[in-house]
Amino acid sequence: MFSLGVDIGGSHIACCAFDHTSKKLLKETFSYEKVDPHGAKDEILNTWLLALINSIMLLGKPITGVGLAMPGPFDYYRGISQIKEVDKLQSLYNVNLRSELAQSLNMLPSQIRFINDASAFSIAEASLGKASAYKRIVAITLGTGLGASFAVNGMPVLKDKRVPDSGYLYNQYYKNILADELFSTRGIIEAYREVTGEQITNVKELYDKVAIDNQAKLVFENFGNRLGDFIKPYLEEFGTEALVLGGNISKAFDVFGDSLKTQLPNLDELYVSEFGEEAAIIGGALLLDEEYYDEIEFTLKLM
Structure with a gap:
């Protein structure tokens, strides 16, 4: 089983396919794009999609979904950005990113999942790093x-x-x-x-x-x-x-x-962290593990 893990920053997107059997990133599928933090909604989303689609094409196999590690404030359970009054991504305020990305990627909304970026980092470390x-x-x-x-x-x-x-x-x-x-x-x-x-x-x-x-x-x-x-x-x-x-x-x-x-x-x-910038990507990808997602689903509602 494969999923796509994504690290969203104010000025970048980084993504990579994750093999849930080996518990490893497939680094040959890594994709990175710079993002204009002050860009319009469509400009930011199109840049994100450029990176996401590139990683999916490099994998060349079906994925179960996409897990995105995002900065807050954000409604992680519903996939709606609450970022405003900060110097980044303000054009996404109140946008349902789950719906937008699912439609563009021809996926079901349930296949697009979100988590706080710091939480994704801790999940990767606690699951696969020394902190386990x-x-x-x-x-x-x-x-x-x-x-x-x-x-x-x-x-x-x-x-x-x-x-x-x-x-x-x-x-x-x-x-x-x-x-x-x-x-x-x-x-x-x-x-x-x-x-x-x-x-x-x-x-x-x-x-x-x-x-x-x-x-x-x-x-x-x-x-x-x-x-x-x-x-x-x-x-x-x-x-x-x-x-x-x-x-x-x-x-x-x-x-x-x-x-x-x-x-x-x-x-x-x-x-x-031994994972460095890959930690948030791994933490995002792990959201597509249904057993883990069942455990964390309630916590996402509180984020």
Whole structure:
């Protein structure tokens, strides 16, 4: 059995066929397209379809459906975008993407499924990654924003007294500052600007400075300290055994990892995802496993 896993970002779509027998992505079917986050609805959907159809053609075999890992806010159960008042994909607000994609791909609406991108990441890690050895895991994505997912036995936990509402951390505060403003690309860029007066464009540029610029190194180390201090109470309350990191900022783990670990000494495991950007694709594809979908269906209604 094959399905198509999809990672939707504000400015890209990445998709790949997944073999449910071997539990592996068929990387020869990988397809990627850049997306204009400010484009009109039809422009964005046509770009998505270009990538989806390309992967399906590269597979050359029937698929059971398509599982899309999407940023929120989003009605994941019904497949309707709720994204507005942010700098991405606003033209899709209130669009029934399940219906639109099913019609364009000549599939049944039930064959098009959606999940939060951070949850998809945690599902992949808890099902097929090192975190599968643990019952309670937290997965965090560090990139343009702060994504988080709390999971027990591979199932995202959204409504529980031991986790923040919906499992979100981006909307929590650290020292009176919104976490999403600190633990993100813009947060790191701003931290470096504050200490040097220099404006950089992205995290990779800052990472490349570490060997020659002690201020860059200190910014990353401070990032690790503050991130650990911020998430520690949430991890302890949940009884977290393993913490998995993903997203572009995690590529600098060799610089901020030690300071983060110092803040979180009680974890059994703290590591960067081995799947990288493929994790969300895998998590999306797994939605087409009917047994798993039956278990997670109610959780999707709460997302």
